[in-house]
Amino acid sequence: MIDILGGAGDNAPAGDLIKDVTEATFMQDVVDASMQAPVIVDFWAPWCGPCKTLGPALEAAVTKAKGAVTMAKIDVDQNQRLVQALAQQGLPLQSIPTVVAFVQGRPIDMFQGAVAPSEIDAFIKRAIEAGGGSADGGLGEAVEMAEQMLAEGNIADAAQTFAAVIGEDDKNAAAYSGLARAHVAMGDLDQAEAVLNGAPAEISTAAEIEAAHAQIALARQAENAGPVAELRAKVDANPDDLQARFDLAQALHAAGDAEAAVEELLALFRKDREWNDGAAKAQLFTIFDALKPNDPIVLNGRRKLSSMIFA
Template sequence: MIELGGQTQPEQPAGDLIKDVTEANFMQDVVEASMQAPVIVDFWATWCGPCRTLTPMLEQAVTKAKGAVTLAKIDVDQNQRLAQALAQQGLPLQSIPTVVAFVKGRPVDLFQGAVPQSELDAFIKRAIEAAGGDASNGLDDAVAAAEEMLAEGAAEDAAQTFAAILQEDPEHAAAYGGLVRAHIALGDLEQAEAILNGAPVQISKSPEVEAAHAQLELKKQAAGVGPVGELTAKVEADPDDLQARFDLAKALHASGQVQEAVDELLELFRRDRDWNDGAARAQLFTIFDALKPNDPVVLHGRRKLSSMIFA
């Protein structure tokens, strides 16, 4: 057993830590597995010289972490459809080796090319920290208390607590995201946006800050949506009116019908995935980012979207 971020982590056999991943098990061994612990994904090919140098170093670094992270190796030549689909979603897979850290279902960090062992160790450390490991100075308990305040509707008290935490640790991503969400709950969207714009670069792409950004974007969208009833009637009258379907999805989300909004966006994507420069997929990712990674709406929606992308 080892200690990580104040919690006891069980050691795992190397076979569980390092896996060859294909399109068939990508969702299970990367996306879903990263809900529990960071997954380092090594995109490689047999003809790639730097890959032959980097992969053993990655395996060594992951093994040294003793269960805090796992390694998924993906041969891009044998999984071309998967690589193309991930590239369409924004991963820069034009050159290899490319190494991506997945945390809570999303890529949070990456590098390309062979790097020294010290940089690999630092990369893995950042992935662990992004997943909530290495808790700093016991502040996570205070964050949990502030989150409880926010859930109970005491947004002002939550904002004050998050702000106090950030005075102790200005780069505490969970507290930073919480402060933004507290101001969203207070209806002060300008202040929420100002806080986001001032996020330290070290945490600006963290899952907590990205989630707060997505929630702010959705809240701003809600101000301009039309009535759900009118938009529903419009879509029923003309199912191919994709703009009306997109507007309906936004209206449904604004009214708290998140699953229904996701369903409409998935149907829009099924009808025309490229409509309005891929607006349906972008809106789905915004909704997914705003929710907790293990939310059933996220898990089901991501799985269904992936099945359509790979179809």
């Protein structure tokens, strides 16, 4: 952060989303414009070292928001009277860079100095949400719509929508997960795995991606699952046949009864938690990962498993 001193320099790039703003255009390009969408105002100067780092990072973040916000760049040297007027109204503009978010004609958030890209993204997200908009340009709503399609069995359209979201945001973990699960629903497990393998490394451990991996693993197990009735009879005949109980749990899950599958795995864990290198616990976690975290089957299953582990 640098104290404001004298100096002169070139104008910053202008455009529909990012504009050079002066005292003459401030009302139109900041105050009035912020009635429609938040405006991020960057107070800078060409001699300011931190400004040279922060400015491009801000521009990249605003561009990524795809019109949910705009950006106004104000050269403090060329607009000293405007800066003084804003300072008199309470904005702390004694040093630069200073970045202020305007929403509905007034400043609602600000920071000073160069900050990390993650902090810039969080700042812009807060501004968008304060303006009543969506921080992801509507992609979240598109993912929700695709999830609804998938739940209703409209698999092809769901897959197409998930793919479109990925085309707009190639780091959208929810979209990769949804597209993979759509392929699972189509019975194309290899393609489902290919989708997840194509996800960027930085989102490969996201909860949504892990959930899709778990669903693929369970779907592959289902291809080889035995008949529930025969396995149930086998377990009833010999409750200590742990392999039969494990196979029964897989068959129950393949038949769509996740709750019963969890109960069988808990019973197996209770009998011998170390059986087959802890296979019961590993299978339980696979089922839990495949379901939503707040699913009652997950909540009850985790509670019962924890009570056995820590008993």
